[in-house]
Amino acid sequence: MSEALKRDYQLCEEIGRGRFGTVFRCFSPVAEEFFACKSINKRALSDPVDRECLEKEPKVMSLLAPHPHILQIVGIYEDEASLHMVMELCDSSDLFARINNQGFFHESEAASVMKPLLEAIAHCHRNGVAHRDIKPDNVMFDSRQRLKLADFGSAEWCGEGRGMKGVVGTPYYVAPEVLSGIEYTEKVDVWSAGVILYVMLAGVPPFYGDSAAEIFEAVLRGNLRFPTRIFRTVSPAAKDLLRKMICKDVSRRLSAEQALKI
Template sequence: MGRKEIICSWKKNTSNIKDVFDFKGKMGSGSFSEVFMVREKKTGKLYALKCLKKKYLARSNLENEINVLRRIQHENVVGLEDFYESRTHYYLVMQLVSGGELFDRILVKGVYTEKDASTVIKQVLQAVSYLHENSIVHRDLKPENLLYYNTDENAKIMVSDFGLSKTSEHGLMSTACGTPGYVAPEVLAQKPYSKAVDCWSIGVITYILLCGYPPFFEDNETRLFSKIMRAEYAFHSPFWDDISESAKDFIRNMMEKNPTKRFLTEQALRHPWIAEHTAKDLDIYQSVCEQMERNFAKSKWKQAFNAASVIHHMKKLQSSHTEPSPSQPSTSNIIVPSTSEKDLEAQGPCHDEADALNPNGNSIHKANRLCCSDAESGAGLCSPQRASEHGDALTVDQSREVNNFPSEIDAPFRPSKSLDAVSQRKDQSLTSGVCSVM
């Protein structure tokens, strides 16, 4: 049986990729690929170059990612610029975004309001609406996949990571995949589902943006998935006391258990919280950031280390050119790949034992991504817990019961009544993010 190949008419061939690009620094690596910051020799433009050995193609999501990205072009979607092939490798030339992850930017803002959250969600809705119009379902929307284009204060949001996306001309899908904390009830129940699953995920993201912790938290996998499938969440006091009723109504419509009653992107874009400026202008920075730091930020150690290495390369690059290219991003924020499961194991727990508790005093497990075998394409079942292309993803046998899926909470949820920790927090000198092509 011959080696699997990607067949497409627009693919470019090269005997040596270094004839096309100058390599300026390694941005990170996944299970089967490596990503480099490169400068195109002909134009001087900077890109992120994803390199995959051909022998790993069948085990990666690269072919699906290319098929999806080639079809789309939107100002809020990280774009595929080019595609090269050598004798041994495939190379994806991706738009280089330099503004960092959504949560990281919020943590360093100093002032943060509902209006800021509404502005972010509006851009996400516009991007996802465009995808849906083109019969593409993202299937893995989560904060890590929402990046800022650059370091400007009013930089636009970019949706990234299309490894699990699916073309859905026929409307319904069946593969259970995504990140459980953000995945819709019908996916966990292993029922046929539609593009409405993306809208559920946007609802979960909105919830987190307004309080800093996830809507579903449970120490037991069975109970966690049962809560999600029942859409059992609440607006807890005091964290939601100052949040507008309009915001809560928006979330309720996005996180509607019944997908036929759930808002689609067109309806969501018309909701007053998005379209009519009903979002409050009250500063909620302290409350939200304290919870984000407790529940999300502590997993950034490895990313910060990787980002420092890339920034060093960027500074060297900048000093070697008296007139940097207009496309060159700021050296203060470089996008780096998320930490892999293997890296996390080597690091040990990212959280103190005392932190790994929910409000009931129970421990909470680390997040994993569901990436099941693709029943829609007829692919065979994956063996349980085999690392996939994405460093933080696990493949799970689709025939297993729902309560055997790995549980997911991005980080332990333990709301704090004190806001002193935020006021005493030292500003981080480095903002890291998730590489848009990993």
Template sequence: MKTFCKDYHLTEEIGRGRFGSIRRCVNTETGEVLACKIIHKADLRDSLDRECLLNEIATLKYVCGHRGIVELRDVHENDECLWLFMELCTGGDLFDKIVEKKRFEEKEAAVVMKRLMETIGYCHRKGVAHRDLKPDNILFSSNSFSNDIRIADFGQAASFSPGEKMSGIVGTPYYVAAEVLQGKDYNEKVDIWSAGVILYVMLSGIPPFNGDTPQEIFEAVLRERLRFPNESWLTISHSAKDLIRQMLRRDVLRRLSADQVLGHPWIVENCSEVFRR
């Protein structure tokens, strides 16, 4: 293996991750500009943190090849640090876009959801559930909204076989599925629930289940009925609301799959012109 210093030149910091910084870097041989996630091993609190990190690397290598997943190009390690060299996405993340736009037009939200479901459907067919979908983990490849998204942060991902259940409370407040919070075994449709929450937030600027603390949010997810308050939803189509209802069904058997979301009339009608170009 070539030496790390010879391969890459690190430049400015462009973000912070759970275990360290993310810096822009240049491959000194090809000139390609990448993102480098730098993990300081001393910052890994326990074996679970290390397992999460190794899981992300293994999963990214396994699901590589789909344009909707951020590409892991190289990994370097020494006694103190681990460097993950990844595709650079210059358009920010979906959380930034929501803060900037406040609310998405339905056609814009449908394009994002179509691309997200195409990627999640690919992962599910490969036997991988992301389990931590949220706007922060959905990146834009460039500043142009029309460009592709990339799903990142597979540290909580899990592999499964057809019909196999998963377990463990993972995910992020606001986006975690009800069955996960109930401590039940669950399947890959936890990702559909998370995507449904993301769609709700994109269209209205508010979460469907709210609270001042994580515990209050979890209680709202478990107890509250899905609502579409008039002040935020009056001008949004019935078809959009129908899709969200079907993505946020508590009955997992009736909750849509990724392919069924893609076939919903709201996605088809709002994306037909964009994807015909």
């Protein structure tokens, strides 16, 4: 453990665990405030791509700061074995847990989530960053219930005509062009946000299957449906927005800025 980290923060209980690291609650005696500390085991990163992600995430988060709806990085500490990122603490349930608990959201509730999420995504895109893993688990809320987009481990530089490659993301939420092996743009984030909106309104994803392969096949087909039984109380305007965000034709898919204006 970094001596500087131990000097500045008191590490408390574990509050999360990922593929390469652990998240702890920590307390700053100077600020008299709790934060989250993401500690990543550098020795577990044998893949060069994983190492690149480790180096990129704090740079991306620092570039995007400050923004009211993007998780802020407070400090970075490094020792021989680990990288420690101290960030804002989001100690309320994330969107994944809220969807699981509620089943579905009323349109006004879904809008209150989608607006700040799209504001965060638009800010990323203006700064040449694609998140590439927009999903409910990465949409968090702080103690004041403010939405915070988190986990930039899969983020990539974009913009100025620069295309991206590589299959990243989560099966239900990944855009079809990511799976096709072609170059893609930051609009993959808009597709993923559209899927989140669909899940909030319907309680089920638009594309599904019994395995990741089946889900990918459904995503690639992109056959967007609005079953009457589920969508009978959803307005035509909301369905139209979904069609424009979850649109296979990338040239016709809305940008995050355009979606905010609807």
